[in-house]
Amino acid sequence: MKFRVSSRQLDVALKAVAALVVVALLYLAYTAWDYQRRTQTTTIAARAVDTLAEAVRREPRNPDARILLGQALAGQGRLNEAIEQFQAALKLDEDNPVALEGLGMIALKQQQWATAEGYFRRIVDKLSGGQIAGADERLERAYYYLGVTLIKRKQYEDAAGYLKEALRIRRDASDTHYALSVAYRELGILDKSRQELETALAFDPLLPEANYDLGRLLVKDGDLAGAAEAFRRAIDGAPGQPEPLKELEKLGPFSERLAKAEALLATDKKAALEQARIAAALDPKNVDAARIKARLLQELGSAKDAADAWEKVLQLAPEDPEAVAALEALSKKK
Incomplete structure (x- = not known):
């Protein structure tokens, strides 16, 4: 991905x-x-x-x-x-940072990694000693793109160092936290990799690449419902990328997940909710899956999650009376 x-x-x-x-x-x-x-x-x-x-x-x-x-x-x-x-x-x-950045971005687009590295290193050399280096957005971008370039060149330890320098200037950069998670993952530092991945998603919950990586981790954790929802966010955020769709399809088929959700409603609502969440991720346009998920979240989950689920039902079935009533009931509990 x-x-x-x-x-x-x-x-x-x-x-x-x-x-x-x-x-x-x-x-x-x-x-x-x-x-x-x-x-x-x-x-x-x-x-x-x-x-x-x-x-x-x-x-x-x-x-x-x-x-x-x-x-x-x-x-x-x-x-x-x-x-x-x-x-x-x-x-x-000579060494104009804006011109160098333009050349570096073009080199990245053309996958000329060594050339891009050279341009971004020149920016770092030019700006890192400046009086405003600790708040220089040009320097932050140079650190970030240098780190990304070094990941492309499989120089993961150096990449992590430059990405951390970028984060010292801009702590809320979700892309930088995500890139750092990749560098740590390739270095085998899996606890820090996951921490940076979760931080990236805290700043940008819809970041497609981070959701894809999170989905793969959740599959390993056994949280298939969470994984399915993460893969769905990755698919919606980056249409046309095949990897998250392939991973999500492994959790299907949709018909089996929906049937299991319906069968478990009377005996094990938590298990039914897990199946409904997977079904809703597999087919986000199916109102039956969305409705079962919303009902169960209203009973078992948080008020916010339930409200979001009922809003999804309304998107699929505008003015749906059950969804309208559920949202009214939830609003009174606030």
Whole structure:
């Protein structure tokens, strides 16, 4: 299972600054239709590149102008052109952290791990001795991406060291805690790996990669219901990733889990709840599984968990009278 540094997430990271450039330069007139909105955004992004390219032509020795153009080009996927602009900026302003970060992100996207490591190390060398190093977001990102790059290069001990440096600057970075859990896992330090995994999920309960790893741990623990729900969160958070779906399907089939839940209702409600939770994770659109789970949680679980389960029933069956009544009853207990 891939973690943060995937092609999809790097695309988002590369486009983030480019999007800011677009907003700063041009008025974005949204329309009601999604297709029109996407078309217009693409056109405006192209105009932003043209505007920034003109700024570079006017001031070819302005490194900031070249960096902005490089960011905009990277956001459009024009990576070779972006590299040219970032490298030109470095000739004008040696070790500029923003230009180095742009080149490092592109190297990560292209899976050029050694090249990426070099760029992020240069940022660390440049910024780590600064007066604001303890609160420098640029340095935090460099530590994080250097750690991730070293994981890709299987240098897990060094990776853990840099990830911990990133956490000294930003303690609530769920992605960094998750990456550190991977480094510890590969080093065989399983108690710390799990601790970092749980911390990552405390900051971001929906983090797909962390939920996938948690699901695998819960299977080993024998908590199949918790594992099924973790795999479902991973699937919903990262559509198209095959690993969590394969693991979840191993806990099926759905029909057997639902049948067991129904059969156990009269004799063992805790066991019935476990089966219902697995069934609801296997088929989150099945109202029968969702209803049994909600009923049992209302009787055996916390009020919050029960309310969330009944809300799910309402999503599947709007204005369902049993769900409405249950939520009203739960609200009175608060």
